[in-house]
Amino acid sequence: MKADPKGVLTGVHFMDGDHAACEGAIAAGCRFAAGYPITPSTEVVERFAARIPKVGGVFIQMEDEIASSIAIQGAAWAGKKVMSVTSGPGLSLMMEHIGFAVWTETPSVWVDVQRCGPSTGLPTQPAQQDMQQIKWGSHGDYEIIALSPNSPQECFDLMITAFNLSETYRCPVFFMMDEVVGHMTERVEIPPADKIEVTPRKYTNKKPSEFTLYATTQDDLAPEMIKAGDGYKIHTTGLTHDDRGYPVMTAAAQKKMMDRLIEKIRRNLHKLVDVRMDNCDGADIVVVSYGITSRIAQAAIDEARAKGLKVGHARLVICWPFPESLFREMASKIKAFVFPELNMGQMVRELDRAVSGKARIIPVPHAGGTVHEPEIILNAILEAVR
Amino acid sequence: MAKTEIRIGGLGGQGVILCASVIGKAASIYEGKHATLIQAFGPEARGSACSAQVTVSDSVIGYPYVTNLDILAVMSQDAYNLFAPTLKPGGTLLYEEELVKLGDSLPEGVKTYPIPATRLAEEVGRRLVLNIVMTGFFAGVTGLCSFEAFRSATLDSVPKGTEDLNLKALQKGYEHGTKLIAAT
Structure with missing residues (x-):
């Protein structure tokens, strides 16, 4: 599917990485973002907040990163492509809800403009210190996807890839920038909308009575999705659940879920190089x-x-x-x-x-x-x- | 593989970043070169030290920071004091002559070009366009890009309704620069 031209700022720009990342997200179809301002990531959502009302979407500045990281998941289940944007201590606060996105298979993009830690560290200076945290920071076992751009142009281009991957694999996708890439200004070429390939959400064609929330096939381990409010009675939870999304508190259910969610990524490793x-x-x-x-x-x-x-x-x-x-x-x-x-x-x-x-x-x-x-x-x- | 390393320094509120941005834009969008702008990011507020680094090159830019400063343009004494010693020998210094007094810390062979940019900005109509006068001066002295590229980059960067004022400022600075160059 091609990008919606309403969100694509086609042309040649002299733009920093934070702004380019925001434009990439909007071009990819992101229509909801929630965040709490934190250096050096703030410009991403600052631009999103300014741009998105004209494109047709919502930005909410939440009370903190914990709230932001779950607000986006509500919006995802309501049919939006979503992201949250943070840095440093903000990422640490998001850890529990990253696990929730993994276990509920909520398509979501998590932008981390890395700064120096631990703790408050050096807020305005670059680091690449969160690379293992995103993989292991939430409790439990899981697989995620992470991309790392090295220029404002890539902040735009790869952000579209990040959103597409989150739809294909229904898992959190991390966009690992750093302060230098975020604040560096270079030429950024944004192509016309019809040259930008975006992956649409995999909505089911089944009737509500025939639809099972987490049913998958042998070939495709990422289930189809629905949009809340379209008449499907669904239940999703951070508890271990069966194919219908209802809690099942057994080792067998845990194994079945874990195997599929891990395999969803590991079976596709060759596509993710x-x-x-x-x-x-x-x-x-x-x-x-x-x-x-x-x-x-x-x-x-x-x-x-x-x-x-x-x-x-x-x-x-x-x-x-x-x-x-x-x-x-x-x-x-x-x-x-x-x-x-x-x-x-x-x-x-x-x-x-x-x-x-x-x-x-x-x-x-x-x-x-x-x-x-x-x-x-x-x-x-x-x-x-x- | 021609590479030019530039630093613009002044006070927060003088338009240091915009000046650097117009240079980067002129080079990378209107002249087909590569340009990377890095602005000093810290607790800079209006009235305190502010600076930006621009690297312009014919080939892809890897290392993004300025290490061998070719051109320094300063609009405050503090910026001069801080950055003038980092100019490479034989480098180029552009300075606001009524705000900056040259000291003896200049590396050997540095060529110096003064401009009463604040006064020229006032003559054009508003003191606020000091940074664009400086940008025009930069264009005139360095010839890094064509005047046309700077003109387009300026038009692309200033708020709507201020285009005429800013183009006059650019022109004024540019003429001052080309005159100095012609005289040397």
Whole structure:
């Protein structure tokens, strides 16, 4: 389905990442957002609040992030495409309701413009410190999807992908920005609406009497949805439930649900790989990166190549699910991975697990507050070839 | 791979960010180059220090921060004091001559270009357009993009109803800049 032209600001803009992310969301069909202002994410919802009345939608500034993270789920069940936007401590407050979105299979996009933590930390400075929190922060076991843009243009483009994935898989999709990408202004080209592919919600064609809320098929583990108010009597709950959505307090029901929800993502891992590869074939060293750090890494890679080193660059656009098999295969062909991140070593744990000793891994951690010096990454590359 | 690193500095409320934004827009939208703007993000409020960094390049920009400052434009003494020492030797300094007094901290070979931008803005009609006078001056001195690109970027950036005033301001600053360049 093509995007609704009413929401698409076609043209060439000079726009920061926060604003571009908002435009991406509106173009993708987001018509409800709830949030509580928090630096450096505020501009996303500020723009949404200004734009959405003209497009035909609602923004509510809720009393806090806990309320915001559940308000969007009410709106999703009422038929809207939804997002919430936050940073730092706001994300921590949302954790319980992220689990609710997983267990009730509520399509939703969660924008996190990462800043330094823990706690209030450095509110106006960049970090990539929430990468593991989004995967494990809510209690219980679950799979989510996360994307990481590295420019305002990607904030627009990938936001549409984020919304589309949340409809396809009916799970929370995280949009992992950072302060630099959020506040950096660059050229952003917004295509005409008929060039933007959006995934519509998978509404059922069945009559209310024939519809089962969480019925799935062997081929498609994401159930069809309904819109509250259309005459379907439904029940959804954060309790473990059966196909009708009613609580069933047994280990068997838990296993059935857990298996399907985990499998919903794991069976589709091959479709959920987006790694931008640059000269990884034949490389001795591969630098792995995502988000803003990929741009800093590129500066180091360019210098290393100028010294005659065979260095590839594998940039994660989809960070979760982590593309394990891709890196497992790559590990046997190269000498070492270098993995800079604006954290003390988070996604590198996934790489380590995937590679399981088949290649050397040199993490390049950073406490946050600014980006890496390219020289630090270059030094790690030089160490890797030694 | 020509790359130009620029910093604009002044006081909150002077229009520092807009000035930087017009430069970035002129380059990236109207001249087909790449431009990245990073604004100092912090507790800046009206009347305190404010600055923005713009990198303009013929190729894709990776590292987004300014590290080797080619051009500095300042509209306050504080901004001058803070950023003038970071100019590269032989770099270019543009300054509001009635608000900034040059000290002896300039790196070697820096070319300096003064402009009474506030007074020129008043002559145009409103002191408020100081930043656009400065933008025109930047265009005239540096020739980074065509005047036409700056003109379009300005039109695209200023509030409706103020286009004439701002274009006059841009023109005024531009002429002052080209005159200085012609005289050197």
